[in-house]
Amino acid sequence: MPLHVKVYATLRPVVGGRSVELPLEEGATVRDLVDCMVARWPELEVMMIEDGEVSRRVHVFVDGRSARHLPDGAETVLLEGQEIAVSPAVAGG
């Protein structure tokens, strides 16, 4: 299933836009999404992966909830119709 993903902040200049289409399989997880992005834009690895896990420096929001606060964390399965957004962990203001 092609997944439509919004991207924010410093991810935008890397992916070259406000959103990306990712070719993910049915049943793909947050972790798969991160791996898919890193495969396509290897420079994202420093931000997105830490010690082999999804880094705490990045948020994958599934319907407005950061996956790290969802019960299955990085193993959360992505479903069609959900709003997915990826952002570096940032604050200020």
Place this chain on the structure above:
Amino acid sequence: MRLDRFGETIAHVDLAARTWKMKPAPEEWVRKYVGARGLGVRYVLENGAGVDPLSPENVLCFLNGPLSGSEANMSGRWACVTKSPLTGTVTDSHQGGWTAARLRWAGFDGLIFEGAAQTPTYVLVQDGQLSFHDASDVWGLGIHETVRILKERHGGKDVSVNAIGPAGEKLSRFAAWVNEDDRAFGRGGTGAVGGVKKLKAIVIVAGHRKSEVSDPEAWKQVRRETLDMIRDEANITSPKKGGLSVYGTNVITNITNRIGALGTRNSQSTSFGERAEAISGETVVETILTGNPTCHACPVACKKEVEVKDGPWKGLKMESVEYEPAWSLGSNCENDDLGSIAKLIDQCNDLGLDPIELGNVLSAYMEATERGWVKGEGLAWGDAEGMVRMTDALALREGDGDLLAEGAARAAAGLGHPEIAMAVKGQAVPAYDPRGMKGMGLGYATSNRGACHLRGYVAAAELGVVPIEADPLEWKGKGALLKTFQDLHAFGDSMDLCKFSAFAEGADEYAKQYAVALGRAVSADEVMLAGERVYNLERYYNNLAGFGSGSDTLPDRFLEEPSDAGGSKGHVCELGPMLDEYYAERGWEEGVVPEAKLAQLQIP
């Protein structure tokens, strides 16, 4: 400028008598309350908690901290501390830019204004001297014009002008002081205290600027270490790489919108949907950015200078489009016109108004209009040109602007519907909806200066950027978390370092910088204890001023009307249990500091 002699050069200025005296701060106060915010609160307490904030008897303190104007990273800040005409609490507000540094370089650690001048006055500080000048030619002028005239008059170069605008002169309860044209002591209505005193401006001409410390090598070392930490914080503070540096504070609009914490239409909704993109930091950078100004000694450069490209305000050049006003004057008023937001912020900088309170008073007025509670035309959601017109009217107290100049809480009460003011202790809320970020809600309720995001920036944990991470929708544990942030910031504000330093540094780094600068060894625990002391001192003042049980609360909307959109959908803010946790952590009884706690912290 010997950093270890901080506190010795504080000018006490009697505006009525047009005299001044240099008096060192009591050594014990500097040791206990550090400087800037903490020291200012101690002076305000000394003046009595019962004083009418809009009387000449209120004291207006402008104070540096021991690090202000030194070579320490992010140290270009000073505090304005007084009793707030908006809240009746003690209030402190902080400006960036170069004014703090220039004050230090002119030979002063602080300026404390007492009484009121008979006629409009400005003071000039230079070479350790202070003089009084007639301000009648700039009284009534906007801040931009005042700054231009006074800078030119006093040499132009290395001059800072900190001024009030027409809103301060007309005693708007949320009037601000603004320096460098666009850096404000925004919150609490400090500008109105200047208006009562007929003090239009403070002109500062810089002099000698090099800090002297007893161990210059250690000083260099600690600055190098903290600079490395700022550079290494790749997501946020790293110059030209981190989100705060590249997009400014407005980098988080899309995120808070997504999680359901971007209040919309006077917080009737928790998300601005797809329209948030139009007011986000990303859109600012992609469409209208012209520069990235910074403050004294700051490599982050988070300020965003813009030029409006089209529409009624085409050609307007201003700084800075920040997250708070993008929210307060944007989604909060259902306004997605970025050009008008830049215009409204610039109006605040020129008229001397707090943009957070302005956005809230306008959104309450818009809700009242929608519900048919306004006699006459009122103001429609998203009517950007109407907002600009009403802002001018408000600063000059014309028509309904006269009521709106009193701030959201008093304006809503005046319209017969206090429930539509999103305010705590009389001060309007900032840009994090408490239903979507519950720790921020607790922070608004317990802030010592009325609703505020900067007393304890729990957002850093709720947005997952510091090692102590917290789910924004969980209420448990927020009491202890908030206390930690409040105490750390109370110390940082007393040093006075930019709050954003806390994204890269912590109590250890604050302790090291303090120790080397002042030649007085302190531990991270002592830093946190000093912060706790400042926080309790403020609370003690507020207790004396009549705030106690029941004062720490939130508007019913956040407690009873569930979030309608974004990740927080269906949530309210569970303030009650969070407050219990928080009071237990603080050792307070229903918001009141007990005698035993005062004694333990050696207050006052």
